[in-house]
Amino acid sequence: MRVLLSAYACAPGRGSEPGLGWGWATALIEAGHETHVLTRKRWRTEIERAMAGGPPPRLHVHYYDLPSWLDAGFRRLGGPGKRLRYCLWQVAVKGRVRSLLSATRFDAAQHVTFAQFWSPCALTEAARLGVPFIWGPVGGGEIEPAAFWPGLGMKAALWEAARWLLHRASPWLPWARATAAACRVAVAATPETAERLARLGARRVIVRSQVALExxxxxxxxxxxxxxxxxxxxxxxxxxxxxxxxxxxxxxxxxxxxxxxxxxxxxxxxxxxxxxxxxxxxxxxxxxxxxxxxxxxxxxxxxxxxxxxxxxxxxxxxxxxxxxxxxxxxxxxxxxxxxxxxxxxxxxxxxxxxxxxxxxxxxxxxxxxxxxxxxxxxxxxxxxxxxxxxxxFGWPAAVGAVYAAAGLTMEQAGGTAEDGP
Structure with a gap:
């Protein structure tokens, strides 16, 4: 298949979210799929260094980022600024998504890294144009019991209270409901997030850990x-x-x-x-x-x-x-x-x-x-x-489970990686 992968964080040789984005890209290639990765310019140097001997076959990387002055303003806000920057990137990159979809026929589109059930997602554009859309793995549905808040310190307790309020409000967030309605399958990283996705109206929800290792x-x-x-x-x-x-x-x-x-x-x-x-x-x-x-x-x-x-x-x-x-x-x-x-x-x-x-x-x-x-x-x-x-925790198992749940296999794809746009 030909897959469009939205990976806000994507870098080789790293752990956490950047490693997860790169892991999905390389795992899809190893599964035989042509993969187009849409990510931030922040990771360009590391990706190009890894591809210095020539890019892996069937891998195409597209970069997009917010204006530098806006990016610097978000950095000054610390943790909340990172989340605001992520949400704004998802909105601003939709034009780039439309350009990619008009230039190339894709068999699937998948959104990974920093995927939270309450945040906007640029790949709803893919679903609007008839491309099967996989949302996740998605997290963020986990809430710690309020009994633990006093032991966290004032700042952390206030942050947890804010997260709790966001969870309560999430069923009424129009962008979250739109993403849930658009996806063919929502992949929840935890059972708690699966419940949130179902409440948002996702038609098919599976639970699959977001963690995978090479x-x-x-x-x-x-x-x-x-x-x-x-x-x-x-x-x-x-x-x-x-x-x-x-x-x-x-x-x-x-x-x-x-x-x-x-x-x-x-x-x-x-x-x-x-x-x-x-x-x-x-x-x-x-x-x-x-x-x-x-x-x-x-x-x-x-x-x-x-x-x-x-x-x-x-x-x-x-x-x-x-x-x-x-x-x-x-x-x-x-x-x-x-x-x-x-x-x-x-x-x-x-x-x-x-x-x-x-x-x-x-x-x-x-x-x-x-x-x-x-x-x-x-x-x-x-x-x-x-x-x-x-x-x-192996990558082949992760890719197989997610794409099978979406009803997508190489044989079922509308086109193959060798076909032209």
């Missing part, structure tokens, strides 16, 4: 899990940004209830680091907590592979690359039963109830204690985590 990365992680010796004392690994909703605060409270010989390695950085260091000292566990800051990817993987458990109690998160990487290396994840990480930990990990902070901390402590003190249970979960990673 075959060579899966193989490397599996090899590290088998060859890197497990550290003594037992090492618990936190891998993620240090933001209030990412759950590092809960991680400290949970490990403070452990006895015996253990250590918590925190890989990542962010505005919460100072608070976490002070809290570890007040809990009397500062000597057992090591803050590594940000590490190169392979160094972080090797450290993770030497660990016993990935501890990632995020309060709301659509994805969870660290969870997939840990499971590929045979590390059972311990998460809250919320959002993407909670759903991903269902096989090969432990997701604990999280209605209230005290319940969550108690459940996390009990889960960690069992995996430290019961080798047989740890080994069983480790085997289950590593054994299923390829099927659950």
């Amino acid at each position: 075959a060579d990365r899966l193989a490397m992680l599996a090899s590290l899990g088998e060859t890197v010796p497990k550290a003594v004392p037992a090492r618990l690994i936190y891998l993620g940004d240090l933001l209030p909703h990412k759950g590092a605060r809960l991680a400290l409270e949970a490990v403070a209830g452990l006895s015996g010989d253990w250590r918590l390695d925190i890989v990542g950085d962010g505005p919460d680091r100072g608070w976490l260091e002070s809290r570890a000292a007040r809990l009397g566990i500062a000597g057992r907590i090591l803050f590594h800051g940000r590490l190169p990817q392979e160094e972080a993987w090797r450290l993770m592979a030497a660990g016993r458990v990935l501890l990632l109690p995020a309060l709301h998160d659509s994805g969870g690359f660290a969870v997939a990487e840990a499971m590929a290396a045979g590390l059972p994840p311990v998460c809250l039963a919320l959002g993407g990480p909670g759903a991903m930990a269902g096989e090969g990990g432990i997701a604990v109830p999280a209605r209230k902070p005290a319940e969550a901390v108690r459940g996390l402590t009990q889960a960690l204690r069992s995996l430290i003190e019961e080798p047989a249970r740890w080994q069983a979960l480790s085997r289950r985590a590593g054994g299923n990673a390829g099927n659950r």
Whole structure:
């Protein structure tokens, strides 16, 4: 098929959203589809560096961005500015989408990266012109229980309250309803988002994790899990940004209830680091907590592979690359039963109830204690985590599931990649 892929973030060799955009582009090519990627100029240098030896066959990249003065203004607003810039880009790029659709016949159009159920989407133009439109994977439907808000600090609590209000208002957002009505299939990253998409009026909704890993990365992680010796004392690994909703605060409270010989390695950085260091000292566990800051990817993987458990109690998160990487290396994840990480930990990990902070901390402590003190249970979960990673998080499975749900295969396409416009 010939596919138009809208990937606001798209860059090779990166994790998170940019890596996800590039992953979808290359996975579609490997599945045999000609792929046209529409992305921001922000990623042009990295993409062209990766294609210095010649672009991959059947890959075409188109760039579009907002005026530099407007982009700079959004950057000054911080986090909210990033979301406003994303929404305005989706509106402004519609003219470019129409130009591409008039010049080339596409068999499918798919919107990925930063896809939120409440935000506008430029590819509704494709649906209007009769091109089957796939929306997602889409996230953003996850809301942490209000009981956790006071523990986040004033600024983060206000942000969570604003997200809650947005969720309540979402059924009346005309652009969100228009996107839901236009898509042939909506791909929800989590069960919570699936409920939101159904309420918006999407005709077909499937749940599929937005996280996928390349075959060579899966193989490397599996090899590290088998060859890197497990550290003594037992090492618990936190891998993620240090933001209030990412759950590092809960991680400290949970490990403070452990006895015996253990250590918590925190890989990542962010505005919460100072608070976490002070809290570890007040809990009397500062000597057992090591803050590594940000590490190169392979160094972080090797450290993770030497660990016993990935501890990632995020309060709301659509994805969870660290969870997939840990499971590929045979590390059972311990998460809250919320959002993407909670759903991903269902096989090969432990997701604990999280209605209230005290319940969550108690459940996390009990889960960690069992995996430290019961080798047989740890080994069983480790085997289950590593054994299923390829099927659950491989790119071929992701592409196959999404395009089958949309009723699109190479044979069913209206044209083939070799046909002219």
